[in-house]
Amino acid sequence: MKQELKAFGTIELSRKTLQAVEAMGFEEPSPIQAQTIPLALEGHDVIGQAQTGTGKTAAFGIPTVEKVAEKVPHIQALVLSPTRELAIQTAEELNKIGQFKHVRTLPVYGGQAIDRQIRALKRGVHIIVGTPGRLIDHLNRGTIKLEEVQTLVLDEADEMLDMGFIDDIERILKTIPAERQTLLFSATMPAPIEKLSRRYMNHPQRVTIARENLTVPLIDQIYYETREKFEGLCRVLDVEETGKLIIFCRTKRAVDELVSSLDARGYSAGGLHGDLSQVQRDRVMKKFREGRIDILIATDVAARGIDIDDITHVINYDIPQDHESYVHRIGRTGRAGRTGVAMTFIQPKEYRQLRLIMKLAHTKIQRRELPTASDLLEHQKSLVQERLMKTLQQNHYDDYHTVIADVAAEGYDLVDIAAAALKLSIEGFKDAEEEQATASEGFGDTGGAPGMVRLFLNIGRSQKIVRRMWYGPLRPRQISRATPSASSTSTTSSPLWKCRKMWLSGS
Numbered sequence: 297m298k299q300e301l302k303a304f305g306t307i308e309l310s311r312k313t314l315q316a317v318e319a320m321g322f323e324e325p326s327p328i329q330a331q332t333i334p335l336a337l338e339g340h341d342v343i344g345q346a347q348t349g350t351g352k353t354a355a356f357g358i359p360t361v362e363k364v365a366e367k368v369p370h371i372q373a374l375v376l377s378p379t380r381e382l383a384i385q386t387a388e389e390l391n392k393i394g395q396f397k398h399v400r401t402l403p404v405y406g407g408q409a410i411d412r413q414i415r416a417l418k419r420g421v422h423i424i425v426g427t428p429g430r431l432i433d434h435l436n437r438g439t440i441k442l443e444e445v446q447t448l449v450l451d452e453a454d455e456m457l458d459m460g461f462i463d464d465i466e467r468i469l470k471t472i473p474a475e476r477q478t479l480l481f482s483a484t485m486p487a488p489i490e491k492l493s494r495r496y497m498n499h500p501q502r503v504t505i506a507r508e509n510l511t512v513p514l515i516d517q518i519y520y521e522t523r524e525k526f527e528g529l530c531r532v533l534d535v536e537e538t539g540k541l542i543i544f545c546r547t548k549r550a551v552d553e554l555v556s557s558l559d560a561r562g563y564s565a566g567g568l569h570g571d572l573s574q575v576q577r578d579r580v581m582k583k584f585r586e587g588r589i590d591i592l593i594a595t596d597v598a599a600r601g602i603d604i605d606d607i608t609h610v611i612n613y614d615i616p617q618d619h620e621s622y623v624h625r626i627g628r629t630g631r632a633g634r635t636g637v638a639m640t641f642i643q644p645k646e647y648r649q650l651r652l653i654m655k656l657a658h659t660k661i662q663r664r665e666l667p668t669a670s671d672l673l674e675h676q677k678s679l680v681q682e683r684l685m686k687t688l689q690q691n692h693y694d695d696y697h698t699v700i701a702d703v704a705a706e707g708y709d710l711v712d713i714a715a716a717a718l719k720l721s722i723e724g725f726k727d728a729e730e731e732q733a734t735a736s737e738g739f740g741d742t743g744g745a746p747g748m749v750r751l752f753l754n755i756g757r758s759q760k761i762v763r764r765m766w767y768g769p770l771r772p773r774q775i776s777r778a779t780p781s782a783s784s785t786s787t788t789s790s791p792l793w794k795c796r797k798m799w800l801s802g803s
């Protein structure tokens with residue numbers, strides 16, 4: 297029976313590799329890692345059906361790095377990648393895994409000056425991640441020698457096949473000692489890949505992510521595709537009416553980073569992950585339950601114990617590693633008969649992984665475009681309208697009647713007066729010149745305007761400043777969005793109302 301890896305610490309990994317996995321913020325092995333790593337460490341050839349987003353790089357990267365004898369200055373492992381982007385990314389991940397063991401990985405790909413690669417190769421490299429064409433170039437020049445290779449990884453084999461690399465791969469395979477371990481990863485297993493595996497692999501063990509019957513909750517499931525996930529997230533948070541929401545990140549470090557980034561933008565978020573003590577976790581959970589923070593950012597492991605009924609939104613800031621994780625994550629919302637929304641952010645390269653999740657979880661996740669600047673404006677307007685109506689209903693504005701009556705007596709239309717009053721209260725007073733400049737200058741969708749001061753308020757949770765302390769018709773989400781890339785940094789102990797006034801009026 298196949299052994300499964302429950303935790304990184306329970307397997308014979310060297311201290312340095314474990315330390316690297318810890319530093320990378322991984323809490324537990326992903327499903328593909330749990331199955332692949334023990335088999336690979338035992339020396340088996342492995343065929344893994346997995347794609348980007350499942351943790352497949354570390355699934356082959358951890359055993360590959362583990363096997364390298366770092367004192368031996370030869371190329372001991374070769375990873376074949378279909379594209380330069382993947383080669384670069386994979387080499388980065390392998391360098392992280394090998395950071396304490398001092399295992400050096402070099403990406404070689406077409407498009408980069410070959411001389412530079414040759415110089416880097418001369419400095420000594422243990423692992424090469426290469427695209428087939430460039431590798432053959434190096435083999436022809438004699439600048440890469442593969443006689444000492446003990447581990448060969450074919451990554452995204454079906455992609456390499458689609459890109460017409462099959463002959464190149466066979467050529468490369470023939471230059472590597474037959475006495476080696478071969479790991480092959482592919483999202484699909486078309487016939488030519490099966491044939492390749494039969495010819496060049498030694499009794500390969502197959503690893504797939506198990507299909508399980510899971511019940512997907514009846515909630516709205518949508519996804520956003522963007523390269524700028526953080527900006528996208530802020531926009532969504534600004535327009536979406538949310539109650540309590542959980543944001544999932546893949547690593548402990550990612551949780552900490554997102555908490556600080558959101559804090560810096562004025563959102564009140566708390567993080568939850570395995571490095572926190574029980575007391576710290578309890579504190580965050582208490583605040584979340586009591587509504588003192590409304591965004592909880594967690595890793596899968598940390599979120600497991602959470603039992604809260606009124607979560608309105610689950611946001612997958614990092615795509616889940618498999619469909620089970622997806623279903624578990626989104627199951628946190630839509631409980632107890634309530635409605636819920638699950639949103640998933642993906643980068644373009646993760647689309648295949650999303651499709652696989654949909655297929656295996658038998659669910660449909662609808663694509664939605666990120667809110668635009670004009671959506672944000674519309675949202676602000678409707679917010680102002682709502683608050684205006686409430687103010688009217690409360691009926692406590694007699695003191696201002698005489699002002700309006702006096703202005704109306706000057707011959708102005710009442711609707712115009714009301715609109716001007718609203719503009720004044722939101723934007724502050726602008727003279728004619730400023731108005732003109734605002735209209736002509738390109739401030740994009742920052743909300744900025746001439747006469748305003750860009751302030752970065754370096755205050756947040758640690759100063760016990762939470763969202764509720766902001767006031768006015770705009771929510772802090774929108775106010776803080778107006779200062780995304782503050783050019784001047786200033787810390788201040790002024791009361792918040794004063795800071796906001798400074799931003800809005802430039803005083």
Ligand code: AMP
Pocket residue numbers: 321322323324325326329347348349350351352353354389546547
């Ligand atoms: P991959 O599928 O290899 O492209 O990995 C996708 C992302 O998941 C990368 O950013 C990895 O660093 C990250 N990752 C891999 N394994 C784990 C793990 N066990 N826990 C958390 N993140 C992981």
